[in-house]
Amino acid sequence: MTNVTTIIDNSNHCPHINDIIFNKTIRDMPLAKRIKYYGHLCQRNHHMICFMDEVHLCFCDKYRDPDCLVFQRETLTECKTNYCQNNGQCVQNEFNGIWDFSCVCNECIYGSLCHLTASQYTFSFDMIIGQDILANQLLTSQPLVIQVVLSILILMFIIGILSNGVSLIVFKQKQVQTTGCGVYLFYLPIIGQFGLLFLIGRFSYLLKTQISDVNNRSIARWSCVILEYFINICPMCFNWLITCVAIERCVNVIKGISFSKPKSVWWAKRVVLILTIISLISSSYEPFIRQIIDDPRLTNRHTWCVIAFPSRWIEYYRLTMNLINLIIPGLVNFFVTLFILHRTTKMKQVVAKNQDDKGYWTCLKRQLPLYGSPILLIIFSLMRLIFSLTLVCITHQWQKYVFLIAYLISFCPLIMTFPIFVLPAKIYKAEFKSLMQRMKKLF
Template sequence: MKKFGRNCHLTRPVCQSLNNSCENNGLCIPTDDRINVTDFVCLCKENFYGKRCENQITNGISIELNEDMTQQVSILFIHYIKAFDHSEHHQVTELKKIKYGENRIEIRVKEQFHLLFIELLKQNYYLIIKQETFQKLNYIQMKLSSNQRCVSTDKLMNSYTYLHRIKYYPHLCRQNKELMCFYDETYMCICDLNRFSNCFIFNHSMTYDCQGNNYCENNGKCFQDNPKCPVQALCICSECYYGLKCQFTTQGFVLSLDYILSYHIKPNRSFSQQPMIIKISIGIIIFMFILGLINGIMSILTFHRKKTRDVGCGYYLFISSWISICLIIILLIKFWQLLLSQMTILTNRSFVNFNCILLDVSIKVLIAFNDWLDTCVCIERAITVSKGVKFNKNKSKQISKWIILIILIVTILTHLHDPIHRQLIDDIDIDEKRIWCLVQYPSSSSIKTWNSFITFVHFLMPFIINLLSIIFIIISIARSRSNLQRRTPFIDHLRLQLKQHKSHLIASCVFIVIALIRLILSFSSGCMKSPNKSWLFLIAYLISFLPSMMTFIVYRLPSKVYKKEFNASVLQKIGRIRALF
């Protein structure tokens, strides 16, 4: 902005002079050098005004909205009316964005006015202040009520024609004692202290659609405060999109915590001032961390013993035990890093960027890796049933080590595109600044298709294999027994095998049920249409951690062998501790 000319080599020193600098962090903008080389304009911050932003706005109005209003609209229009005796009233409009999760708006009064209206939806007006003479306002707090709403004349006199209707305007205020204001397609009328109607021309047809210059993305609606000389422009996003320009989307099978919780976290507020969903999330995450840590330690105590690893299943479960600890620690770090950075407590951008790139992809890799290990357990048990006494335990142990390594490498390689396209993005809004940790793929890119494909593979394939394996195990065992004992009905054999192999079946059934819940929640909800729908997505996100947290419960408790080895391991550890003292 300080340079001009065809190649921008010429400089404009007007803004570099100390005499011409803007105060209170205002932005100095030089005027066209063809008009005046020494003139400039200051673009002031929200609470300042004046030639050089030297004046601070001290008078303001705080308006509390009810919950229904805040859910219906995200932007409102503030109309200032200045009355004149012998000319048309002057109307100035200002835009105000309602912060998510808040029901109070702050209006900083920058100029003199007689009447102040706010418009929530199209022609849904409320009269806030009326004064006959200009008065300097102190800080005013008020709650918006239905009595302040301006009623359309269509509702008051719908049966009359327009000309016939106007003749009755002077009587409307006296006939309706609670009425404060009313309007038609041309006029806005207020009821004065003597219950007479005072009408003036009000521009209802003014469009605020940025005159076709829509800078909002993804079919977002653009609004500006003044069609002739706009100072402010805001976007109302379509469902599933958010951000200053609606440039971000919540479409996708798996959402991260950034999408789900960020809008709920209030910057520059203490923990006690955070919304209920954040407080509950803190409690849930801490509880999951404690439960996951206990599960991981107890599982390691069980599966580090040689007897539990006499077949490949033991190795799968041993690695899964370590994964559960790593996964729950990363979840805890991810949550607190998100919370502290959005609260502007954690401001080290390099640290936040490092965590952004590393943590989300680590969670994805470890969840997928753990799901595949559980699937390997189910597959090996199906093979054990199929081969019976011919099952080779030594070969199973050798193969399991290679399978674990291959699954880990493949899982990492299929997620490498995530950290490459993940970055921190500043989303500077009028009232607040947020930093998003997002993955952005080009809309027509093959990488986006690849990401969707890989996500479905890592989720659906383990689910399908587990389901088929458990069906195969039940039917195969029951059929083999039925062939040996033909006098006993097949159904009785089936019941007997379900009872004998319940320790194997319980684990598979639990993981199938969890996967089914994740599947239903993720597909039924589609995209997160607004932050109001965060609860469902938060539940779906946290459920994905349950399989890794339940290794000890679903494998150790139903199995007598694992239970015996766990007790022996605990007694061994206790004996070593006693020996030290």
């Protein structure tokens, strides 16, 4: 027999939200809309341990984030219609004659309808910061993280215009396009800038659908499909074109003076076309897995663009394609860069006149600065791979920002065509200087 002694302490009291939310407009909101404001309650009331509403019992964790559970004060039954996504359990109850339901989500699935998840090694703004957006509020009234992300995206787009614009002019010169590398590099800034455009478009779409009412679901769905389709294709094509550049340089090193420039241009034009067609076809599943949902508890129509797989094989196919595009380009770049670095180091050993300069490691150290750009691209690929494979769940507030940083980093190569490909190469840098001199004469 064990005696248990407890003390009733007022500091452990879990107040009802009506006692701690003083804004009547928020108090009168439907539960599904009101719950978005619960995160501010824990942050503003530092000594509060828990609170409750008509359905949930919420605890404030050490990061001052609310962890809400369905609290069965009334009898809960399963919903006749399951409004929850991703195999979430829908439970309903009636409080003071008002019908309501709640979704019990599986691990690593979030949102009031269990509609947000980091599925199949891909991130999205919806999953990371979608729940932070306040409905029917001006942009200036949105949380700081939303305003910061918008500012970063605008900055990335402006930098991209400058970097990709100058790169496009340089790579358009006839002297540059005498080799296959020049052809590949010509299309890189175009794809990169389109990728940034669709990235901003996707974030704007999220803001629009969460802040304002959506009256035309058909337009909302096709906007969702088109944006997701191209935000998937642009980085994919960009990474594979970089891989083509690496392979072209590798072939050049292997063949040496027997390397045929006209033949490399002939092949490059066809590879770009084939690569584009394959990318478009391989991502053709996107229209079939995207759908628009909204919360039936809300009077305002705020839609979410979510993934719903109609069949198992499409899910496995998408997973396979994601892994291929995530791993293969980075691996090819890594091994090709190692091979070229090794081969050029051996060549430098042969032509070195001083015996002290003939050492392999001495020649290698001198070559490394020339390969800063490929190494930087490998680092970006490695970071993207690590983040994608390790970041699965958001259990703490700080993890959300890690997800956000990782997602934005994955788009950084799209704005860096100029520093990565123009500045390190003598021929491209010379073309850039010549371009600047011609512009000075005009002005």
